[in-house]
Amino acid sequence: MGNTQKINNKRKINVKLIIVIAIVVLSIIIFCLYQFNYHFRQTVNNLITIKSNTNQSVPMINIDQNSMNAIVGYDEYFAILKQNLLTGYTSEQEEFKNTVNATNPIYATEGKYLIIAQKGSSTVYLFNGKDLVYEKSVGGTITGLTVNKNGYVAVTMNKSGYRSVITVYYPTGEDMFTTFLSTTYASHVAISPNNKNMAIVEVDTSGIKVSSGIKFIQIDKITETSETINTGKETNRIISDIEFATNDTVVYLTDTMVKQVNIAGEKKDILDLMDSNIINVDISLGEYIVRTEKTKSTIFSTSTDVVIVDRDNKEVGRYTVDGTIKQITLKNNIIAANIGQEIYFITVSGRPIKKYISNSDIKDIIIYNNGKMAALVYRNKIEIIYI
Numbered sequence: 001m002g003n004t005q006k007i008n009n010k011r012k013i014n015v016k017l018i019i020v021i022a023i024v025v026l027s028i029i030i031f032c033l034y035q036f037n038y039h040f041r042q043t044v045n046n047l048i049t050i051k052s053n054t055n056q057s058v059p060m061i062n063i064d065q066n067s068m069n070a071i072v073g074y075d076e077y078f079a080i081l082k083q084n085l086l087t088g089y090t091s092e093q094e095e096f097k098n099t100v101n102a103t104n105p106i107y108a109t110e111g112k113y114l115i116i117a118q119k120g121s122s123t124v125y126l127f128n129g130k131d132l133v134y135e136k137s138v139g140g141t142i143t144g145l146t147v148n149k150n151g152y153v154a155v156t157m158n159k160s161g162y163r164s165v166i167t168v169y170y171p172t173g174e175d176m177f178t179t180f181l182s183t184t185y186a187s188h189v190a191i192s193p194n195n196k197n198m199a200i201v202e203v204d205t206s207g208i209k210v211s212s213g214i215k216f217i218q219i220d221k222i223t224e225t226s227e228t229i230n231t232g233k234e235t236n237r238i239i240s241d242i243e244f245a246t247n248d249t250v251v252y253l254t255d256t257m258v259k260q261v262n263i264a265g266e267k268k269d270i271l272d273l274m275d276s277n278i279i280n281v282d283i284s285l286g287e288y289i290v291r292t293e294k295t296k297s298t299i300f301s302t303s304t305d306v307v308i309v310d311r312d313n314k315e316v317g318r319y320t321v322d323g324t325i326k327q328i329t330l331k332n333n334i335i336a337a338n339i340g341q342e343i344y345f346i347t348v349s350g351r352p353i354k355k356y357i358s359n360s361d362i363k364d365i366i367i368y369n370n371g372k373m374a375a376l377v378y379r380n381k382i383e384i385i386y387i
Contacts, residue, residue, distance in 0.1 A: 058383050058384060058385055059091045059092040059383070059384040060092060060381055060382065060383050060384070061089070061092050061381065061382045061384075062380065062381050063080070063377075063380060063381060063382055064380065065363065065377065065378070065379050065380065067082060067083075068080060068081070068082055069081040069082055069083075069102065069103055069104070069105055070102075070105045070107060070116075071364065071366055071375070071377055071382070072107055072109060072114060072116075072366065073109070073331070073366035073367055073368030073375065074109035074110075074111070074112065074113065074114045074127075074368065075111070075112040075113075075114075075128075075129045075368070075369075076090055076129070076368065076369045076370070077089060077090055077095060077096075077129065077130065077368060077369075078366045078368045078375040078382075079114070080382075081100060081102060081105055081116070083103075084099060084100060084101050084102065084103065085097060085098075085099060085100070086098045086099075086100045086116070086125075086127075088130050089375075089384075090369070090373075091384050092384060095130055096130035098125075098127070098132050100116055100125050101118060101121070101123065102116060102117060102118035102119075102121070103118065104118060104119050104120070105117065105118060105119065106118075106119045106142070106144065106145055107145060108145045108146045108147050109147070110147050110148050110149045111149035111150075112128050112129050112149075112151075113126065113127065113128055113147045113148075113149070113151050114126070114127040114147075115127075115145045115146070115147040115153050116145070117142045117145060117155075118142075119142065119143070120141055120142065120143075121141075121142055122137050122138055122139060122140060122141065122142060122157075123135060123136065123137050123138070124136055124138060124142065124145065124153070124155055126147070126151065126153060126171075126173065128151060128171075133151070133171070133172075133173065134172070134173035136169070136173050138155050138157060138167060139157075139159075140155075140157030140158060140159045140165055141157055141158040141159075142155060142156070142157050143156050143157055143158060143164070144156035144186065144187075144188070144189060146189045146190055146191060147191070148190075148191040148192070148193060148195065149193055150171060150193075150195055151171030152168065152169070152170065152171060152176070152191050152195050153168070153169045153171075154166055154167070154168045154169075154189045154190075154191055154198060155167050155169070156186050156189055161182070162180050162181060162182050163181050163182060163183065163184055163185040164180075164181040164184070164185040164186040165178060165179070165180050165181070166178065166179050166181075166186055166189060166198075166200065168191070168198065168219055176219065177219060179200075179217060181200075181202065183204070183206060184202040184203060184204045185202070185203055185205075186200050186201065186202060186203075187201045187202075187203050187212070187238075187239070188200075188201040188239065188241065188242045189201070190242050190243060190244050190250065191219070191244075192244045192247045192248070193244060193247055194247045195219070195220065196218060196219065196220040196221075196247060197216055197217070197218055197219065197220075197244075197247065197248060197263060198216070198217045198219050199214055199215070199216055199242055199244065199250045200214070200215045200216075200217070201213075201214055201239045201242050201252070202214075202215055203238065203239075204233075209235060209236045210236065210238060211233045211234060211235045211236065211237070212233065212234050212237060212238050212239045213230060213231065213233035213234060213239075214230075214231045214239065214242065214250065214252065214261055215229065215230050215231070216229040216231065216263045217229070218263075229263055229265070231261045231262075231263075231265045231267070234254055237254045237255065237256065238254065238255065239252050239253065239254055240253050240254065240255070241253040241283055241284070243283050243284060243285075243286040244286055245260065245286040245287050245311060246262075248262050248263040248264075249261070249262040249263075250262075251270070251283050251286060251289070251311065252283070253281065253283050254273075255273070256272070256273050256274055257269055257270070257271065257272060257273060258270040258271040258273065258281060258283060258289050260311055268311075270289060270309075270311055270312075270313050271289055271291070271309065271313055277293045277294045278291055278292075278293055279291075279292040279293060279294060279304070279325070280292045280325075280328065282328055282330050284330050284331075285330050285333065285348070287310065287311065288308050288309065288310060288316065288333075288348050289308070289309050289310075289311075289313075290306065290307070290308050290328065290330060290335055290348075291306075291307050291309075292304050292305065292306055292307070292325050292328060292337075293305040293307055295320060301322070302322075302323060302324050303320050303321060303322050303323065304320070304321045304323065304324055304325045304337075304339075305318060305319070305320050305321075306318065306319045306320075306321060306325070306328070306335060306337055306344075306346060306350070308335070308348050308349070308350060316348065316349060316350075317346070317347065317348055317349040317350025317351070318350045319337075319344070319346050319350045319351075319352060321337050321339060321344050322339075323339035323340070323342065324339060325337050325338065325339055326338050326339060326340055327364070327365070329364075329365040329366075329367055330367075331367040331368075331371060332367065332370050332371030333347065333348045333371065334346070334347065334353070334367055334371040334387060335347070335348065336365045336367060336374065338362055338365055340361050340362065341357065341358045341359065341360065341361055341362065342355065342356065342357050342358065343355070343356045343358075343362060343365060343374075343376070345374070345387050353387055354385075354387055356376070356385060358376070358378075358383075360378060360379075361378070361379075362376050362377065362378060363377045363378055363379060364376075364377035365377070367387070371387060372386065372387055373385065373386055373387060374387055
């Protein structure tokens with residue numbers, strides 16, 4: 001009797017062990033297929049995609065797009081600038097209103113902050129969420145703005161005797177320092193996440209060929225004897241965008257390449273844009289580069305790949321969209337791919353979160369609330385959805 005019970009217990013243990021091993025092996029097989037077999041990954045992604053459409057009841061705001069000066073998303077809000085009034089929303093209800101004298105606005109957002117101004121004016125407005133932190137005259141003609149996640153602001157402006165003047169402000173609005181460019185002009189400026197470094201794209205039009213380069217300034221160590229750090233030029237190339245990927249490294253975009261350079265001057269080519277299959281590239285996430293690519297089309301169907309790579313050009317995500325992508329919007333590691341009346345929301349790993357189907361063309365997508373919500377802009381309305 002005792003021996004029989006021992007044998008039965010042993011059999012039960014063996015069966016459980018076999019089941020556990022089988023589950024582990026199956027999990028490994030599924031993981032490997034998902035990681036390395038694109039068609040399997042795409043099938044799984046399609047199965048988990050959530051679908052919704054405009055027949056469902058979603059919050060909505062009626063607008064006249066022709067009278068809108070700007071629609072921006074930051075913090076937990078999206079805000080509409082119209083007739084010198086900035087109105088903030090989380091859904092269809094107004095959350096705040098502030099006067100902003102700007103009918104031709106330029107602006108930048110990062111995290112909870114929005115910096116906005118009338119292009120060509122001398123006054124900037126910094127918002128932290130719904131609160132106006134400061135309204136400030138900068139003493140020059142504003143040509144560009146940037147803000148980092150901590151509220152440090154850089155204002156690029158024109159002043160007599162200089163091509164560009166850049167002033168950095170503490171989050172309180174106090175001056176931090178000013179740098180002057182007499183022979184080149186600044187087309188783009190970025191401030192590192194740790195508030196210690198600033199990168200400037202300088203454009204030189206004095207020679208036979210136009211050139212551009214990146215200059216780093218250690219803004220936390222500014223003294224009268226401080227030297228700026230030039231990291232080389234792109235001869236006959238214009239740098240069209242720049243983003244900090246780490247506290248001392250920026251990713252930048254030219255018409256032929258995506259590159260990176262650090263404060264030590266070490267450069268690296270990331271992505272060659274001369275590939276004829278590449279349609280569009282966006283570096284605004286900093287750590288990741290997102291591109292759209294042509295895929296094989298038939299008479300009856302067209303599709304586009306959304307490809308996400310890291311700074312080593314290693315693919316970390318891919319998703320195929322059924323249609324031709326008209327616009328991609330990136331924020332908070334969320335990618336929105338707009339094909340007109342459909343939007344695909346995708347993570348940087350290529351996993352679909354949502355597919356939204358509309359009855360009319362979507363003009364713009366504003367992602368806000370830490371990537372949890374989106375405002376879909378049409379000609380005469382805004383729809384608010386959860387991502």
